[in-house]
Amino acid sequence: xxxxxxxxxxxxxxxxxxxxxxxxxxxxxxxxxxxxxxxxxxxxxxxxxxxxxxxxxxxxxxxxxxxxxxxxxxxxxxxxxxxxxxxxxxxxxxxxxxxxxxxxxxxxxxxxxxxxxxxxxxxxxxxxxxxxxxxxxxxxxxxxxxxxxxxxxxxxxxxxxxxxxxxxxxxxxxxxxxxxxxxxxxxxxxxxxxxxxxxxxxxxxxxxxxxxxxxxxxxxxxxxxxxxxxxxxxxxxxxxxxxxxxxxxxxxxxxxxxxxxxxxxxxxxxxxxxxxxxxxxxxxxxxxxxxxxxxxxxxxxxxxxxxxxxxxxxxxxxxxxxxxxxxxxxxxxxxxxxxxxxxxxxxxxxxxxxxxxxxxxxxxx
Amino acid sequence: xxxxxxxxxxxxxxxxxxxxxxxxxxxxxxxxxxxxxxxxxxxxxxxxxxxxxxxxxxxxxxxxxxxxxxxxxxxxxxxxxxxxxxxxxxxxxxxxxxxxxxxxxxxxxxxxxxxxxxxxxxxxxxxxxxxxxxxxxxxxxxxxxxxxxxxxxxxxxxxxxxxxxxxxxxxxxxxxxxxxxxxxxxxxxxxxxxxxxxxxxxxxxxxxxxxxxxxxxxxxxxxxxxxxxxxxxxxxxxxxxxxxxxxxxxxxxxxxxxxxxxxxxxxxxxxxxxxxxxxxxxxxxxxxxxxxxxxxxxxxxxxxxxxxxxxxxxxxxxxxxxxxxxxxxxxxxxxxxxxxxxxxxxxxxxxxxxxxxxxxxxxxxxxxxxxxxxxxxxxxxxxxxxxxxxxxxxxxxxxxxxxxxxxxxxxxxxxxxxxxxxxxxxxxxxxxxxxxxxxxxxxxxxxxxxxxxxxxxxxxxxxxxxxxxxxxxxxxxxxxxxxxxxxxxxxxxxxxxxxxxxxxxxxxxxxxxxxxxxxxxxxxxxxxxxxxxxxxxxxxxxxxxxxxxxxxxxxxxxxxxxxxxxxxxxxxxxxxxxxxxxxxx
Numbered sequence: 001x002x003x004x005x006x007x008x009x010x011x012x013x014x015x016x017x018x019x020x021x022x023x024x025x026x027x028x029x030x031x032x033x034x035x036x037x038x039x040x041x042x043x044x045x046x047x048x049x050x051x052x053x054x055x056x057x058x059x060x061x062x063x064x065x066x067x068x069x070x071x072x073x074x075x076x077x078x079x080x081x082x083x084x085x086x087x088x089x090x091x092x093x094x095x096x097x098x099x100x101x102x103x104x105x106x107x108x109x110x111x112x113x114x115x116x117x118x119x120x121x122x123x124x125x126x127x128x129x130x131x132x133x134x135x136x137x138x139x140x141x142x143x144x145x146x147x148x149x150x151x152x153x154x155x156x157x158x159x160x161x162x163x164x165x166x167x168x169x170x171x172x173x174x175x176x177x178x179x180x181x182x183x184x185x186x187x188x189x190x191x192x193x194x195x196x197x198x199x200x201x202x203x204x205x206x207x208x209x210x211x212x213x214x215x216x217x218x219x220x221x222x223x224x225x226x227x228x229x230x231x232x233x234x235x236x237x238x239x240x241x242x243x244x245x246x247x248x249x250x251x252x253x254x255x256x257x258x259x260x261x262x263x264x265x266x267x268x269x270x271x272x273x274x275x276x277x278x279x280x281x282x283x284x285x286x287x288x289x290x291x292x293x294x295x296x297x298x299x300x301x302x303x304x305x306x307x308x309x310x311x312x313x314x315x316x317x318x319x320x321x322x323x324x325x326x327x328x329x330x331x332x333x334x335x336x337x338x339x340x341x342x343x344x345x346x347x348x349x350x351x352x353x354x355x356x357x358x359x360x361x362x363x364x365x
Numbered sequence: 366x367x368x369x370x371x372x373x374x375x376x377x378x379x380x381x382x383x384x385x386x387x388x389x390x391x392x393x394x395x396x397x398x399x400x401x402x403x404x405x406x407x408x409x410x411x412x413x414x415x416x417x418x419x420x421x422x423x424x425x426x427x428x429x430x431x432x433x434x435x436x437x438x439x440x441x442x443x444x445x446x447x448x449x450x451x452x453x454x455x456x457x458x459x460x461x462x463x464x465x466x467x468x469x470x471x472x473x474x475x476x477x478x479x480x481x482x483x484x485x486x487x488x489x490x491x492x493x494x495x496x497x498x499x500x501x502x503x504x505x506x507x508x509x510x511x512x513x514x515x516x517x518x519x520x521x522x523x524x525x526x527x528x529x530x531x532x533x534x535x536x537x538x539x540x541x542x543x544x545x546x547x548x549x550x551x552x553x554x555x556x557x558x559x560x561x562x563x564x565x566x567x568x569x570x571x572x573x574x575x576x577x578x579x580x581x582x583x584x585x586x587x588x589x590x591x592x593x594x595x596x597x598x599x600x601x602x603x604x605x606x607x608x609x610x611x612x613x614x615x616x617x618x619x620x621x622x623x624x625x626x627x628x629x630x631x632x633x634x635x636x637x638x639x640x641x642x643x644x645x646x647x648x649x650x651x652x653x654x655x656x657x658x659x660x661x662x663x664x665x666x667x668x669x670x671x672x673x674x675x676x677x678x679x680x681x682x683x684x685x686x687x688x689x690x691x692x693x694x695x696x697x698x699x700x701x702x703x704x705x706x707x708x709x710x711x712x713x714x715x716x717x718x719x720x721x722x723x724x725x726x727x728x729x730x731x732x733x734x735x736x737x738x739x740x741x742x743x744x745x746x747x748x749x750x751x752x753x754x755x756x757x758x759x760x761x762x763x764x765x766x767x768x769x770x771x772x773x774x775x776x777x778x779x780x781x782x783x784x785x786x787x788x789x790x791x792x793x794x795x796x797x798x799x800x801x802x803x804x805x806x807x808x809x810x811x812x813x814x815x816x817x818x819x820x821x822x823x824x825x826x827x828x829x830x831x832x833x834x835x836x837x838x839x840x841x842x843x844x845x846x847x848x849x850x851x852x853x854x855x856x857x858x859x860x861x862x863x864x865x866x867x868x869x870x871x872x873x874x875x876x877x878x879x880x881x882x883x884x885x886x887x888x889x890x891x892x893x894x895x896x897x898x899x900x901x902x903x904x905x906x907x908x909x910x911x912x913x914x915x916x917x918x919x920x921x922x923x924x925x926x927x928x929x930x931x932x933x934x935x936x937x938x939x940x941x942x943x944x945x946x947x948x949x950x
Contacts, residue, residue: 067900073910073911073914073915074910074911074912074913074914074915074917075914075915076915094900094901095900096898096899096900097907097911098895098896098907099634099895100634101633101634101639102895102896104639105428105639105800105803105896106803106896108428108430108431109428109429109430109803109804109807109808110807111430112429112430112431112807112808113430113807113808113811113816114811115807115814115816115817117817117899130637130638134431134638135431203618205635206631206634206635207634207635207636208635211635235536235619236618236619237618237619238614238618239614239615241913241914241915241916241918242505242508242918244916245720245721245722245918246508246512248720248722248723249509249515249722249723250514250515251512251514251515252514262916265916268719268720268723268728269720269723349637352636352637353636353637356635356636356637364621365447
């Protein structure tokens, strides 16, 4: 698998292209071929795999520790999942957190200088594409038992990325300023002139939630939607958490996009989290195995664990969408609405420069 | 008027060649050169080496460690009309905040050090507090106070006047400047207040005897004598203003205000791939511009002497203000109320409620305090930060004292070089310099493993603190007369005794102020910390970032308030010690 660089990257994304269909077809054929080869190699592949996996688990325990770098800063889920992993396998997880650009530069420099410190990197799939294309710091992910449980819609193709959970984006409204009848129900409702000057928005011209939402709604609702949104004169900011509070305090009626996962932490404030009917723009997060990982088996085990029902349930309970079936079972209704929200789409890193320029054109330099 | 300072033209060499300390060292010029060489290498490693990595980054299409080619694209890209406007905007904002800040700081320093204003001991500690609060917290507090829709100040204004227009809007140029002033006024004040104190009033008295008015004396004697410290602190503040990031990000971005640092931030964080070539080229170009300011200061101070602390006994002249002392007192209290009570009051109040700004009975809670105290990572980070702060601040002040001593009180060859080197880290925006340190430490030859250890942080902090440490000590040494050293040696004191009893004892107030400034500088530093910390060596600023990113603003406030308590404690101890020292002298 490692002999395949990120060649077909450009086609990934919206999935309307006939070329895409062809690529999918080829992939299916390749998978069948691989499966056939697997069958020929072993008489009882499942048993052999289980035995192999037991060896991985043993070796991981021998390695004794796991070093995780994460660009998902400050979120309690990271520790919860790591603790669950330690409880299950007795392997402590050491975590280093920093923002996406900082983590990337650290990983890049460490790899370039031969100071291999990290095993696994928790980041988004779009960042992973950049790591693969430019930094060459990512190793292919070997097969593991939990991979089979991941929904087909999260098939990553050749990308060496093990999807884990999604960060969904919605709308936040102040319930003192917006009556139940006036509540926007979908993204398209935001262009109603009554919201002019009343929207606080994460900056669509800077990578982050604002840009992700811009990209996805631009693809789904068209460019004109954003010309109308620009006429609403939204106030653009760069601090997502503080912006939620500003809406709660009544500075603005609406904030977009709300990281829907944050909704639970806002309970008690006069705000309402809205899952738009068209669906949620989202960022897909998952694990990457780094080259020359000092604890390769622990890394494999950890990557597998994050796709297991136990870890998936932890993420669902935190309000994240998850990548396996059934993890949202038994959750309270409002959390389930977020976890099961229809997905509107995600960004395509290959088009970042183009779309960023467009955002600047529409919303001003 | 020219009597206010001595033009040393003819006499310049005389006191210096007679300077015992210098002579003691010239005796063993080999040892001296060797020591100087070590110092230059050490400073070079801390300042030139990371900058050299950044120069490489600006000239190379890819960052160190990745194949690419050399070209000038980074520099070509920065030469745009838009960038010129952004630069003018940035410099304009920085002047707009530095000039009034310096004016206010001089006024406050004069009130505290040279008048009989009541309670000035307590006021001295209180008015400096805003400097020590993480900017993100004061930004949040001012956002709550001064937003045009529901800001507390504006609600009060509307209620009082019946107007439907807001009084203030912090999301504006004014807001950016105001937020920066919160930091530069106390910073400048700390720099100036001891210089005001360490002043032999004889020159001022002569001026008054010759018939000059109080105001003329202040202008032509006091201020001119303070020229080294005034220009030093003005430039530190101006340069910091150009590099300021939080204020324009919070209050400028929503109003469409772009400055150099937000432009650099964008190039690193908001492009398809971080554009280090552009970001480093832009930073280095700005650095060259800033360096012209330093050269201007050298030119301004050349060949002059500003000695005010001499062997003759003196007490700083305390102006008795009569009834006016209540006006100056009122002014300090007003300043304290506006810059400390308003924002910090919000933080303190908010820390006892579930959410900031929602002050109802049922929201009262101690959960934020409990969460912080129960957070083991917080304690570990606090321990690391205290260790780094105590050791780092001490090391940096010793280094700064040595650099300042050599550059001010000797004529050694190479003194200009080390003085210039000590300026360098101040002229790079933190987020770029942090990358420079990362590259520098990680790319060292394999066996030298600084990267990934707590020493990487320590060295970065020492480098980052050196400019302030050196400036504080430079200002102080400028004031000390050479006759004190000579006198000490004539009376048979050893070189070391002289150093300890005269230079250290007399420059001690400056040393202490510098120590507190650098200690809290270390506590707050994030840009380099986040790129250099390793597992186990987490520091407080990283923990604060994590809490902030998770939406726990209230917990961040709890920690911010604890940091402020620490400041009060440190300053109190320092001022107590200082007083006992002064009374002994």
